[in-house]
Amino acid sequence: MQSRIPASRATGGRPRNAAADTAILAATREALVDLGWSKLTLGDVATRAGVAKTTLYRRWAGKNELVVDAVAELFDELRLPDRGSLAADIEGVVLQFAAILARPEAKSGLMAVVAESTRDDALRERIRASIVDRQKRLVLEGRARALTRGELPPEPDPATATRTIDLIFDVVAGAVVHRTLVSAEQADEDWVRDFTRLLLHGLTPLGGARGGANRPPQNPAGSV
Template identity: 90%
Template sequence: MELGWSKLTLGDVATRAGVAKTTLYRRWAGKNELVVDAVAELFDELRLPDCGTLAADIEGVVLQFAAILARPEAKSGLMAVVAESVRDDALRERIRASIVDRQKRLVLEGRARAQARGELPPADPEETARTVDLIFDMVAGTVVHRTLVSARPADEVWVRGFTRLLLQGLTATT
């Protein structure tokens, strides 16, 4: 992504990776698909830590997320494909399927763990389905905006305040 989105080609990627272009084209139709999959792999590194409380678990995963977003390849890759997806519905759907939907596992895991600890009451499946998207969007949207749009750090102090505010909303509605 050092070349910028408009100049990036699979040929450049193949040269840098030391493989034939045909190797890349067997797996990806073009740069959109390749970059989405590369960014998705970065986000697949996220793990919900078991720190003993829902608040500490959220803080841990948000700090991991911010650290990934601080990496140049994640920052440039994510911003490029999101910008390009404004004009490309298929790309937007690929982002949703490959990145967003895969990471919602963290919300489900955190909710289940907090319920097992007694921090959140059991929820019916309909309510869980409605809130998973909302919770994910609140966390991901806020952290992406903070780090990439506003170019401000998501450090421990900020993450602690964000988590406290998020949990006030979660416990008020459950």
């Protein structure tokens, strides 16, 4: 995969070397696995990547920014599968997302930079631009496909559509991150199926979704 140039380092100075960027980001993920975030240093990453330490400083302001971009590349691997229905498509991408979060480099890197961003506004904005905003493409693609299939009604108001896309992303990402990184529970196929049913159909009995998320929700008398 071609490395994305960090926005804060993309202008001015000498031309970027894509091969060096790729090696540096790969070395960063390797160091996260071997050392964890707390022991990772730019010197160690430079040695692993076979570049001078000054090469890293020309591209990234520090360790946090480097780790954000290294983790962002992992999330760029996400693809929305075409499995024939909105529910099945959501299940497919959520399972991919959970699998990425289970990787030690994603787990340690993401948790560390999110914690650091609580006192660093620039870092929080970098996370938003490099990870959050880039992955909203999946919601846009999924909604467009569902509209084409006739599974969702069109949004008459563009502003409402934008808020809906933001909310869908927040709900999906928040639930999966909490399940896998905060609660340290597995997001297996059963959990993903139940989550997808809840996302699409609301607070109907979970038993109604067993046997396939595409089944219409059951609403027996007396249920919520």
